[in-house]
Amino acid sequence: MAPTIKVGDTIPEATFNYIPYTPELESKLACGIPIKLNTSQWKGKKVVIFSVPGAFTPTCHVNHLPPYLEKYDEFKAKGVDTIAVVAANDAFVLSGWGRFEGVGDKILLLSDGSAKWSASLGLSVDLSAIGFGVRTGRYALILDDLVVKYVELEPGTDVTVSGAEAVLAQL
Numbered sequence: 179m180a181p182t183i184k185v186g187d188t189i190p191e192a193t194f195n196y197i198p199y200t201p202e203l204e205s206k207l208a209c210g211i212p213i214k215l216n217t218s219q220w221k222g223k224k225v226v227i228f229s230v231p232g233a234f235t236p237t238c239h240v241n242h243l244p245p246y247l248e249k250y251d252e253f254k255a256k257g258v259d260t261i262a263v264v265a266a267n268d269a270f271v272l273s274g275w276g277r278f279e280g281v282g283d284k285i286l287l288l289s290d291g292s293a294k295w296s297a298s299l300g301l302s303v304d305l306s307a308i309g310f311g312v313r314t315g316r317y318a319l320i321l322d323d324l325v326v327k328y329v330e331l332e333p334g335t336d337v338t339v340s341g342a343e344a345v346l347a348q349l
């Protein structure tokens with residue numbers, strides 16, 4: 179898919195499922211309870227979103243999420259209210275991934291079920307050939323008051339334009 183969303187557009191509304199971090203989740207027996215986050219909650223906020231094709235997949239796990247965590251203070255210093263990672267995985271898997279990566283409450287892990295919202299932005303990817311089905315592409319967005327200030331979909335399999343460094347440079 180090619181991006182249909184562009185700089186200056188207001189994002190389409192969406193409701194994501196996610197499990198808010200609480201210290202109780204550190205217990206391996208805790209599953210958490212998914213709740214909903216509607217994009218209207220980002221009204222008036224500066225939000226950085228990055229998207230991965232799947233939790234725990236090699237590139238996402240090693241190269242994509244960790245730099246966002248390492249540079250959390252730099253994002254905050256640039257006025258970012260919320261950092262969120264979006265994937266087509268369910269909220270339980272994403273919560274488990276967040277715990278494994280030590281994300282705490284710094285990054286929201288949002289489930290874009292069936293990659294519906296990402297597809298509406300032209301930012302989904304069909305990975306049926308490897309048994310993954312339709313997933314969210316590897317992309318990044320900067321939103322200010324729900325308006326897109328930066329949108330880039332990775333042209334290949336590496337983390338470049340959607341990585342923490344590239345996004346920080348745009349803030």
Ligand code: BEZ
Nearest residue numbers: 231232235236237238239
């Ligand atoms: C990855 O390395 O992040 C990846 C591998 C297979 C499918 C999707 C992503």
